[in-house]
Amino acid sequence: MGFGIATIGYGFLLTYEAGGGVVASILLAYGFYLASRFHKRFLAAAFSALAMFPHSLFILLDVLQVLELKENTLFHSISYTIFILAWLSMSFHYLMAVKDIAVENNSKKLENKAMNRMYITAVFLLGALSILIFREVAPAPLAGMLYALQYLVIVLNFLFLHTCFIQITSEKQYEKDKQLLAEEDKKLLEKRKKWKK
Numbered sequence: 001m002g003f004g005i006a007t008i009g010y011g012f013l014l015t016y017e018a019g020g021g022v023v024a025s026i027l028l029a030y031g032f033y034l035a036s037r038f039h040k041r042f043l044a045a046a047f048s049a050l051a052m053f054p055h056s057l058f059i060l061l062d063v064l065q066v067l068e069l070k071e072n073t074l075f076h077s078i079s080y081t082i083f084i085l086a087w088l089s090m091s092f093h094y095l096m097a098v099k100d101i102a103v104e105n106n107s108k109k110l111e112n113k114a115m116n117r118m119y120i121t122a123v124f125l126l127g128a129l130s131i132l133i134f135r136e137v138a139p140a141p142l143a144g145m146l147y148a149l150q151y152l153v154i155v156l157n158f159l160f161l162h163t164c165f166i167q168i169t170s171e172k173q174y175e176k177d178k179q180l181l182a183e184e185d186k187k188l189l190e191k192r193k194k195w196k197k
Contacts, residue, residue, distance in 0.1 A: 002042070003165035006094075009049070010158045014151065019063045021056025021083075025049050032094060048093060051086035055079040077132060084129050089099025091121045091157070094160035098164055110167060117160050124153045 009027030012020040028049035036043040058079055061067035069076055095118040102111035127146050 002031045002034030002036075002038075003161060004031070007158060007165055010154065010161050013154045014158075016056070017059065019056070019148065020137055021052060022060050025052040025056050028052075028090065031092070034095075035094075039097040041093045041100070045090045045093035045097065047084050048090035052083050052090070053057040055083035080132060081129065084125050084132075088122065088125045091125070092118065095121070107167070110163075113160060113163070117157060121153055122158060124149050140177030 004115045008037050009024045009029075009031055012024035012027060014020070016024065022073075029046045032046035032049060036046065058067065058069050058076075062069040094116045099111050099114040102108070102114060124146065127149065131146055
């Protein structure tokens with residue numbers, strides 16, 4: 001359940017510049033909160049997702065022309081920096097949680113995918129942050145490349161969250177169902193023993 005909601009939330013990051021980050025941060029936080037029953041690190045991812053909300057709200061208010069968010073101000077720089085660091089923290093915690101679950105279940109393929117997504121996401125987000133810090137000297141083509149990479153990273157993580165939704169949720173549900181069946185079998189055996197007496 002949690003991964004499905006988080007996947008939809010990540011999809012809303014594609015509409016970040018139109019104010020979709022507000023919906024994204026809420027859905028990601030709620031989805032990872034629900035997923036925290038699988039691993040405690042998802043809870044840290046949920047809190048990090050909430051920290052993406054303020055900048056996303058400023059963007060939405062700017063789009064709706066309620067508030068004018070000028071890009072080259074200190075306020076915008078601080079807000080955007082918090083957004084990027086929160087996104088990085090959320091990615092780190094959820095991907096490390098997936099890696100831990102993969103290790104527990106001896107799924108090397110899922111573990112490798114989680115680590116690859118972590119490296120790609122970190123490179124993009126740290127690159128976006130460096131463009132903000134060094135915007136006066138940063139070449140325009142580099143900024144354009146990072147802008148395009150942003151959407152590639154979102155799509156990659158969206159698809160990976162969907163994979164987690166399918167694999168982790170179904171594996172955990174399978175274990176839960178297996179445990180319930182074992183308990184029911186045990187109860188049936190106990191009843192049969194009583195009848196034989």
